Amino acid sequence: DTAVSQTPKYLVTQMGNDKSIKCEQNLGHDTMYWYKQDSKKFLKIMFSYNNKELIINETVPNRFSPKSPDKAHLNLHINSLELGDSAVYFCASSQGTGKAFFGQGTRLTVV
Amino acid sequence: DAKTTQPPSMDCAEGRAANLPCNHSTISGNEYVYWYRQIHSQGPQYIIHGLKNNETNEMASLIITEDRKSSTLIRPHATLRDTAVYYCIVGLSGGGADGLTFGKGTHLIIQP
Numbered sequence: 001d002t003a004v005s006q007t008p009k010y011l012v013t014q015m016g017n018d019k020s021i022k023c024e025q026n027l028g029h030d031t032m033y034w035y036k037q038d039s040k041k042f043l044k045i046m047f048s049y050n051n052k053e054l055i056i057n058e059t060v061p062n063r064f065s066p067k068s069p070d071k072a073h074l075n076l077h078i079n080s081l082e083l084g085d086s087a088v089y090f091c092a093s094s095q096g097t098g099k100a101f102f103g104q105g106t107r108l109t110v111v
Numbered sequence: 112d113a114k115t116t117q118p119p120s121m122d123c124a125e126g127r128a129a130n131l132p133c134n135h136s137t138i139s140g141n142e143y144v145y146w147y148r149q150i151h152s153q154g155p156q157y158i159i160h161g162l163k164n165n166e167t168n169e170m171a172s173l174i175i176t177e178d179r180k181s182s183t184l185i186r187p188h189a190t191l192r193d194t195a196v197y198y199c200i201v202g203l204s205g206g207g208a209d210g211l212t213f214g215k216g217t218h219l220i221i222q223p
Contacts, residue, residue, distance in 0.1 A: 102154030
Protein backbone atom coordinates (compact mmCIF):
# COMPACT_ATOMS: atom_id res chain seq x y z
CA ASP A 1 0.00 0.00 0.00
CA THR A 2 1.30 3.44 -0.89
CA ALA A 3 1.59 5.56 2.24
CA VAL A 4 1.17 8.93 0.53
CA SER A 5 -0.45 8.94 -2.89
CA GLN A 6 -1.01 11.81 -5.28
CA THR A 7 -3.09 12.05 -8.41
CA PRO A 8 -2.56 12.77 -11.18
CA LYS A 9 1.08 11.94 -11.74
CA TYR A 10 1.23 14.18 -14.80
CA LEU A 11 -0.91 17.21 -15.57
CA VAL A 12 -0.68 19.31 -18.71
CA THR A 13 -2.98 22.30 -18.92
CA GLN A 14 -3.35 25.69 -20.53
CA MET A 15 -2.67 29.04 -18.96
CA GLY A 16 -5.64 30.49 -17.16
CA ASN A 17 -7.19 27.14 -16.27
CA ASP A 18 -8.07 26.01 -12.76
CA LYS A 19 -6.78 22.61 -11.65
CA SER A 20 -6.58 20.41 -8.57
CA ILE A 21 -4.10 17.84 -7.36
CA LYS A 22 -5.29 15.26 -4.86
CA CYS A 23 -3.33 13.79 -1.99
CA GLU A 24 -4.19 11.00 0.40
CA GLN A 25 -2.22 9.46 3.23
CA ASN A 26 -3.02 6.21 5.04
CA LEU A 27 -0.51 6.64 7.85
CA GLY A 28 -2.86 8.24 10.32
CA HIS A 29 -0.69 11.35 10.42
CA ASP A 30 -2.17 14.59 11.63
CA THR A 31 -0.08 17.00 9.54
CA MET A 32 0.08 17.22 5.77
CA TYR A 33 2.15 19.41 3.48
CA TRP A 34 2.55 20.60 -0.06
CA TYR A 35 5.99 21.26 -1.52
CA LYS A 36 7.00 22.68 -4.88
CA GLN A 37 10.14 21.64 -6.77
CA ASP A 38 11.00 23.99 -9.58
CA SER A 39 13.11 23.44 -12.68
CA LYS A 40 16.28 24.16 -10.71
CA LYS A 41 15.34 21.31 -8.36
CA PHE A 42 14.84 23.48 -5.29
CA LEU A 43 12.24 22.01 -2.93
CA LYS A 44 10.19 24.59 -1.06
CA ILE A 45 7.41 24.23 1.44
CA MET A 46 4.14 25.76 0.32
CA PHE A 47 1.66 24.77 3.00
CA SER A 48 1.53 22.89 6.24
CA TYR A 49 -1.86 21.85 7.58
CA ASN A 50 -3.35 19.95 10.46
CA ASN A 51 -6.83 20.00 11.90
CA LYS A 52 -5.94 23.02 13.95
CA GLU A 53 -3.79 25.24 11.84
CA LEU A 54 -2.86 26.17 8.30
CA ILE A 55 0.62 27.59 7.86
CA ILE A 56 1.21 29.26 4.54
CA ASN A 57 4.58 30.12 3.09
CA GLU A 58 4.26 33.85 2.49
CA THR A 59 5.77 33.56 -0.97
CA VAL A 60 2.91 31.36 -2.23
CA PRO A 61 0.43 33.28 -4.43
CA ASN A 62 -3.14 33.27 -3.22
CA ARG A 63 -4.12 31.46 -6.44
CA PHE A 64 -2.95 28.37 -4.58
CA SER A 65 -5.20 27.00 -1.87
CA PRO A 66 -5.13 23.76 0.12
CA LYS A 67 -8.40 22.05 0.95
CA SER A 68 -8.72 19.23 3.44
CA PRO A 69 -12.00 17.32 3.37
CA ASP A 70 -10.74 15.10 6.17
CA LYS A 71 -7.59 14.25 8.08
CA ALA A 72 -6.32 11.83 5.44
CA HIS A 73 -6.62 14.19 2.49
CA LEU A 74 -5.07 17.52 1.51
CA ASN A 75 -5.85 18.65 -2.01
CA LEU A 76 -4.15 21.52 -3.79
CA HIS A 77 -6.28 23.86 -5.86
CA ILE A 78 -4.66 26.25 -8.30
CA ASN A 79 -6.60 29.03 -9.99
CA SER A 80 -5.66 30.95 -13.12
CA LEU A 81 -2.61 28.86 -13.88
CA GLU A 82 0.51 30.64 -15.12
CA LEU A 83 3.55 29.40 -17.01
CA GLY A 84 5.66 29.84 -13.89
CA ASP A 85 3.52 27.35 -12.02
CA SER A 86 5.08 24.55 -14.03
CA ALA A 87 6.90 22.38 -11.51
CA VAL A 88 6.71 19.11 -9.62
CA TYR A 89 4.42 19.28 -6.62
CA PHE A 90 4.93 16.89 -3.72
CA CYS A 91 2.51 16.07 -0.99
CA ALA A 92 3.84 14.81 2.35
CA SER A 93 2.62 13.88 5.80
CA SER A 94 4.09 13.52 9.26
CA GLN A 95 3.05 13.17 12.85
CA GLY A 96 3.99 16.81 13.40
CA THR A 97 7.71 16.01 13.33
CA GLY A 98 10.51 16.35 10.84
CA LYS A 99 10.15 12.70 9.82
CA ALA A 100 7.91 13.06 6.82
CA PHE A 101 6.69 10.72 4.11
CA PHE A 102 6.41 12.07 0.60
CA GLY A 103 4.27 11.16 -2.35
CA GLN A 104 5.73 10.48 -5.76
CA GLY A 105 4.97 13.92 -7.08
CA THR A 106 2.74 15.53 -9.69
CA ARG A 107 4.48 17.03 -12.67
CA LEU A 108 2.47 20.08 -13.71
CA THR A 109 3.13 21.62 -17.11
CA VAL A 110 1.37 24.83 -18.04
CA VAL A 111 1.36 25.63 -21.76
CA ASP B 112 17.18 29.78 3.75
CA ALA B 113 18.67 26.39 4.55
CA LYS B 114 20.83 26.37 7.66
CA THR B 115 23.15 23.69 6.37
CA THR B 116 26.10 23.52 3.98
CA GLN B 117 26.85 20.46 1.89
CA PRO B 118 29.24 19.76 -0.99
CA PRO B 119 27.34 19.94 -4.28
CA SER B 120 28.51 16.55 -5.47
CA MET B 121 30.47 13.48 -4.48
CA ASP B 122 31.53 10.23 -6.08
CA CYS B 123 31.79 6.87 -4.38
CA ALA B 124 32.76 3.45 -5.69
CA GLU B 125 30.14 0.75 -5.58
CA GLY B 126 30.54 -1.44 -2.51
CA ARG B 127 32.40 1.20 -0.54
CA ALA B 128 30.96 3.32 2.26
CA ALA B 129 29.61 6.69 1.17
CA ASN B 130 30.37 9.41 3.72
CA LEU B 131 28.38 12.59 3.22
CA PRO B 132 29.35 15.63 5.30
CA CYS B 133 27.11 18.43 6.45
CA ASN B 134 27.93 21.66 8.22
CA HIS B 135 25.29 23.18 10.52
CA SER B 136 27.31 25.56 12.63
CA THR B 137 24.29 27.67 13.66
CA ILE B 138 22.21 24.77 14.95
CA SER B 139 20.38 25.54 18.18
CA GLY B 140 20.16 23.26 21.19
CA ASN B 141 16.72 21.86 20.48
CA GLU B 142 17.12 21.35 16.74
CA TYR B 143 17.54 17.93 15.18
CA VAL B 144 19.57 16.93 12.15
CA TYR B 145 17.52 15.13 9.48
CA TRP B 146 18.74 13.40 6.35
CA TYR B 147 16.64 12.76 3.29
CA ARG B 148 17.47 11.62 -0.20
CA GLN B 149 15.76 12.08 -3.54
CA ILE B 150 16.32 9.52 -6.22
CA HIS B 151 15.72 10.90 -9.69
CA SER B 152 12.06 11.69 -10.40
CA GLN B 153 10.90 10.32 -7.05
CA GLY B 154 9.68 11.96 -3.85
CA PRO B 155 12.16 12.66 -1.07
CA GLN B 156 12.77 9.70 1.23
CA TYR B 157 13.50 9.98 4.95
CA ILE B 158 16.76 8.31 5.96
CA ILE B 159 17.62 9.11 9.57
CA HIS B 160 17.67 11.85 12.18
CA GLY B 161 19.42 12.62 15.44
CA LEU B 162 19.87 15.22 18.15
CA LYS B 163 23.32 14.70 19.62
CA ASN B 164 24.01 11.01 19.87
CA ASN B 165 25.08 8.93 16.92
CA GLU B 166 22.23 7.01 15.33
CA THR B 167 22.00 3.91 13.16
CA ASN B 168 19.13 2.31 11.34
CA GLU B 169 18.72 -0.11 8.47
CA MET B 170 19.53 2.56 5.93
CA ALA B 171 22.47 4.48 7.35
CA SER B 172 24.44 5.78 10.29
CA LEU B 173 24.51 9.37 11.45
CA ILE B 174 27.56 10.71 13.21
CA ILE B 175 27.13 14.08 14.93
CA THR B 176 30.15 15.92 16.29
CA GLU B 177 30.25 16.70 19.98
CA ASP B 178 29.72 20.42 19.38
CA ARG B 179 26.85 19.52 17.00
CA LYS B 180 28.14 21.90 14.35
CA SER B 181 28.57 19.20 11.75
CA SER B 182 27.49 15.68 10.96
CA THR B 183 28.25 12.84 8.56
CA LEU B 184 25.82 10.44 6.98
CA ILE B 185 27.35 7.05 6.32
CA ARG B 186 25.74 4.76 3.80
CA PRO B 187 27.68 1.50 4.08
CA HIS B 188 28.25 -0.71 1.07
CA ALA B 189 26.80 1.74 -1.44
CA THR B 190 25.06 0.37 -4.50
CA LEU B 191 24.21 1.98 -7.82
CA ARG B 192 20.67 2.53 -6.52
CA ASP B 193 22.05 4.87 -3.88
CA THR B 194 22.79 7.47 -6.54
CA ALA B 195 20.62 10.39 -5.46
CA VAL B 196 20.61 13.88 -4.04
CA TYR B 197 21.10 13.74 -0.27
CA TYR B 198 19.73 16.53 1.87
CA CYS B 199 20.86 17.46 5.36
CA ILE B 200 18.17 19.46 7.17
CA VAL B 201 18.09 21.09 10.58
CA GLY B 202 14.74 21.40 12.32
CA LEU B 203 12.69 21.01 15.46
CA SER B 204 11.40 17.57 16.20
CA GLY B 205 8.11 18.83 17.50
CA GLY B 206 8.03 21.72 15.10
CA GLY B 207 7.25 19.73 12.00
CA ALA B 208 4.24 21.90 11.42
CA ASP B 209 6.46 24.40 9.66
CA GLY B 210 7.68 21.83 7.19
CA LEU B 211 11.23 21.08 6.13
CA THR B 212 13.65 23.61 4.65
CA PHE B 213 15.59 21.87 1.91
CA GLY B 214 18.90 23.20 0.68
CA LYS B 215 20.70 22.21 -2.49
CA GLY B 216 21.91 18.88 -1.14
CA THR B 217 24.76 16.67 -2.29
CA HIS B 218 24.44 14.77 -5.53
CA LEU B 219 26.00 11.42 -4.67
CA ILE B 220 27.05 9.38 -7.69
CA ILE B 221 27.91 5.75 -7.13
CA GLN B 222 30.43 4.56 -9.70
CA PRO B 223 30.45 0.91 -10.85
